[in-house]
Amino acid sequence: MAQIEIRDVSKIFTVGDLQIRAVDDVSLGIEKGEFLSIVGHSGSGKTTFLSIIGGIMKPTSGRVLFEGKDISSLDDAGLSGYRNNTVGFMFQFASLLPILTAWENVLLPCLFGSGCDVNDKKRAEELLHLVGLGDKINAYPSQLSGGQQRRVAIARAFMNAPEVILADEPTGDLDEETEAEIMELFKKLNREQNVTFIFITHNLDLARQAQKQIRMTHGVIKEI
Amino acid sequence: MPAFTFLSFALRNLKRKPLRTAMLVFSIALLVSALVFILSFVRRVDSVIKVTSDRLGSDIIVVPAGSRGAAEDILLENKVKSFYMDMAVMDKLRHIKDIDALTGQTYLVSIVGQCCDVPETIVVAFNQDSDFIIKPWLVKKLGRKLGKGEAIVGSESAMNISVGLTEVDSVLFGNMFKMLGVLEKTGTGLDTAIFIDESNIGDILKSGKTILKPEQISIIFVRVKKGADPVAVAGKIEDSIIEVDAVARKDIGRNILDTLRDLNRIFIVTVAIASMLSIALVWAVFSAIANERAWEIGVIRAIGARQSHVSRFFLIEVLFIGCIGSILGILAGTAVSILLAKHFMLLKNVTADLGMIERLLIALISFVAGVGICIIGALSPIQRLKKMEPLLAIKGD
Numbered sequence: 001m002a003q004i005e006i007r008d009v010s011k012i013f014t015v016g017d018l019q020i021r022a023v024d025d026v027s028l029g030i031e032k033g034e035f036l037s038i039v040g041h042s043g044s045g046k047t048t049f050l051s052i053i054g055g056i057m058k059p060t061s062g063r064v065l066f067e068g069k070d071i072s073s074l075d076d077a078g079l080s081g082y083r084n085n086t087v088g089f090m091f092q093f094a095s096l097l098p099i100l101t102a103w104e105n106v107l108l109p110c111l112f113g114s115g116c117d118v119n120d121k122k123r124a125e126e127l128l129h130l131v132g133l134g135d136k137i138n139a140y141p142s143q144l145s146g147g148q149q150r151r152v153a154i155a156r157a158f159m160n161a162p163e164v165i166l167a168d169e170p171t172g173d174l175d176e177e178t179e180a181e182i183m184e185l186f187k188k189l190n191r192e193q194n195v196t197f198i199f200i201t202h203n204l205d206l207a208r209q210a211q212k213q214i215r216m217t218h219g220v221i222k223e224i
Numbered sequence: 225m226p227a228f229t230f231l232s233f234a235l236r237n238l239k240r241k242p243l244r245t246a247m248l249v250f251s252i253a254l255l256v257s258a259l260v261f262i263l264s265f266v267r268r269v270d271s272v273i274k275v276t277s278d279r280l281g282s283d284i285i286v287v288p289a290g291s292r293g294a295a296e297d298i299l300l301e302n303k304v305k306s307f308y309m310d311m312a313v314m315d316k317l318r319h320i321k322d323i324d325a326l327t328g329q330t331y332l333v334s335i336v337g338q339c340c341d342v343p344e345t346i347v348v349a350f351n352q353d354s355d356f357i358i359k360p361w362l363v364k365k366l367g368r369k370l371g372k373g374e375a376i377v378g379s380e381s382a383m384n385i386s387v388g389l390t391e392v393d394s395v396l397f398g399n400m401f402k403m404l405g406v407l408e409k410t411g412t413g414l415d416t417a418i419f420i421d422e423s424n425i426g427d428i429l430k431s432g433k434t435i436l437k438p439e440q441i442s443i444i445f446v447r448v449k450k451g452a453d454p455v456a457v458a459g460k461i462e463d464s465i466i467e468v469d470a471v472a473r474k475d476i477g478r479n480i481l482d483t484l485r486d487l488n489r490i491f492i493v494t495v496a497i498a499s500m501l502s503i504a505l506v507w508a509v510f511s512a513i514a515n516e517r518a519w520e521i522g523v524i525r526a527i528g529a530r531q532s533h534v535s536r537f538f539l540i541e542v543l544f545i546g547c548i549g550s551i552l553g554i555l556a557g558t559a560v561s562i563l564l565a566k567h568f569m570l571l572k573n574v575t576a577d578l579g580m581i582e583r584l585l586i587a588l589i590s591f592v593a594g595v596g597i598c599i600i601g602a603l604s605p606i607q608r609l610k611k612m613e614p615l616l617a618i619k620g621d
């Protein structure tokens with residue numbers, strides 16, 4: 001069995017009389033350590049699909065199994081644990097808390113896990129160095145550029161050493177050089193630690209660097 | 225590096241909008257101070273009435289018709305008033321069934337410069353042979369009877385006359401009196417009075433410094449026989465002696481009590497409205513906070529915060545506002561109740577002050593109310609926030 005099993009997942013949004021099938025009866029297996037890219041027009045359902053896998057949105061129907069366990073059967077503590085430990089989510093949009101420094105934002109996931117110890121604090125610092133923000137540890141989000149904020153969010157996704165990274169256009173507003181560096185980092189972690197990567201991108205060149213590529217159209221997926 | 229805990233997180237959130245936080249704290253403080261003041265007020269008046277009727281040692285008081293209120297003013301509130309009836313009432317009372325004992329008192333008003341060298345106060349002339357009202361305290365203090373030309377003062381007026389440790393001489397109604405000492409505090413209106421024996425009245429009348437006429441008396445205290453109903457006896461007294469009012473012990477202070485009850489009702493309604501307003505205010509503020517921070521909550525939920533973590537963040541903020549507001553309110557309310565007590569007619573002369581334990585209890589009740597109101601007001605916005613689906617919260621739906 002695959003690490004992540006997506007079975008007959010649909011998500012329907014109802015806006016007034018209108019029903020939008022953002023995700024339309026999708027089934028897919030993702031193996032541990034797989035490196036998967038998703039492309040598609042805007043509005044095709046990519047963010048919705050990724051969010052369902054990450055347990056931050058419930059599907060209208062269908063199931064997501066992680067290592068055989070249906071994540072929709074988990075209670076609040078179980079599901080929070082899944083989001084906290086198992087997956088690392090990188091949002092398409094700004095997602096840093098303005099009252100926390102870069103370092104504290106990276107540290108945040110451990111606050112909701114087993115609590116932050118000295119090792120966690122060191123790890124958060126190392127992650128910031130890794131994404132090239134060693135000199136911005138105590139900066140607040142408002143003091144960082146959009147690209148820098150995104151890199152902090154990337155570091156945060158790695159904080160609890162997740163088994164799966166879900167990245168929604170992670171390099172969207174990064175310059176090409178940084179984008180390449182981040183991709184190298186992803187590939188390295190994927191190779192060395194067997195972390196599963198699923199990332200959405202607009203950039204077809206980036207998408208092609210993945211082992212497996214998926215195109216999403218009107219909520220339906222097709223392997224390419 | 226700064227501490228990174230739930231507490232520091234919540235405190236930093238409070239600092240984001242310091243003015244809003246301060247306004248909320250201020251509102252809670254206002255409410256709690258009103259609560260403290262009102263509870264103190266009600267308790268004070270309540271206790272003074274209870275203490276007075278308990279200590280009076282009399283089942284019925286008999287006063288000139290129409291002077292009931294004045295008598296209560298003296299006994300309960302230390303007001304300075306005088307009223308007189310014919311001493312013959314005493315004899316008429318003796319013919320009424322079920323009366324066990326009687327004693328009369330005459331109230332004289334002292335006025336500086338005119339008759340006396342003590343500030344305005346009530347001078348109580350009483351009959352030491354029949355007395356059962358003053359005696360218990362007098363015996364405790366002096367161990368003997370008051371002689372002619374001797375006086376003893378209530379605990380409150382001691383300050384005015386500056387007796388206490390030493391014996392002082394004072395002129396009362398043109399006669400010299402030796403102030404023997406100070407009675408123990410009783411918590412009744414008589415604490416501000418000066419007591420002399422009835423035998424002095426003749427000399428006082430002779431001096432012409434009072435409006436009192438011969439053969440007059442102010443008040444008669446009545447003790448009924450065992451098993452007799454004071455209310456029934458009082459009714460009988462009023463029926464057979466038309467020139468007097470008779471008030472049974474449990475009716476003493478009734479008028480004041482009724483006024484107080486009305487005040488009480490007004491206060492309760494006021495506090496209820498204020499509490500509701502405060503709840504609405506807290507609700508409005510926390511709804512605004514919930515909307516502002518919905519996406520932040522969505523983010524922390526997405527990276528693993530449980531619903532209980534979200535509640536904890538907000539509860540710390542709510543408790544902080546509630547506790548600081550309540551503590552400030554308790555301090556302000558206690559101060560106001562002590563200050564206003566000096567200017568409030570009903571409380572002005574009420575001697576019974578609240579004990580430490582009573583004050584603490586009032587503080588505790590008000591504290592719980594203040595914090596409770598914050599929690600109640602914030603509950604539904606917090607509940608709504610923590611139940612939101614993380615992604616939808618982030619996208620702001």
Ligand SMILES: Nc1ncnc2c1ncn2[C@@H]1O[C@H](COP(=O)(O)OP(=O)(O)O)[C@@H](O)[C@H]1O
Binds near residue numbers: 015021044047048
């Ligand atoms: N909360 C929502 N309510 C209504 N419609 C939504 C909501 N979220 C997304 N949609 C709709 O679902 C479709 C897929 O959205 P999304 O997953 O964000 O697409 P993508 O990430 O590929 O741009 C779009 O048509 C979008 O308008």
Ligand SMILES: [Mg+2]
Binds near residue numbers: 046048168
């Ligand atoms: Mg999207």
